[in-house]
Amino acid sequence: QVQLVQSGAEVKKPGASVKVSCKASGYTFTSYDIDWVRQATGQGPEWMGWMNPHSGDRGYAPKFRGRVTMTRDTSVSTAYMELTSLTSDDTAVYFCARGLRPGRWLPGDWGQGTLVTVSS
């Protein structure tokens, strides 16, 4: 079955960077886009961007351009999301999600989430 397993919780200081990983299994990693979505406590999800693991093409939400980088390592079927210049507003659970179908589809399957806490 499709599984997206994310790296563990992180605690960062303001100004630092964080890199979250998302290891895929149960399907051909390069056939489906990966989206990254974050959710602060008590808030709705917030889309950060997407990446095509086959081509490396990516698109970022305007709010995160310049601070976020999405990459992948196809040899280990893993996607990565790095966010820089962290502030307390970046404290949230970060999810990776697979598109429902090949091509640009809204998220279907989700990882378990990674809590990133930004605190001095």
Added chain:
Amino acid sequence: QSVLTQPPSASGTPGQRVTISCSGSGSNIGSNTVNWYQQFPGSAPKLLIYSSNQRPSGVPDRFSGSKSGTSASLAISGLQSEDEADYYCAAWDGGLNGYVVFGGGTKLTVL
């Protein structure tokens, strides 16, 4: 402030039918299909409805979706206690360089 507007709460008694609305604009719901997700505390969202009215395998047919103009709705019939959760709508916004927008969520309480 979420781009898609949902009522913050909804409620119903077991067996009832409940509807949750999601309002957007011409650039998102008006031009694209809608997904609905169910989320329990401490868990990831789970896909309930895709392409506005399609159910993934394994989702009970008590859940249904519809879309009209710039609004979408999720209906839950035969409400059960285990349906108590948060529900979110999502849609693409814009064209080729578009992005995904979500609703702020509706907390469903089964009385």
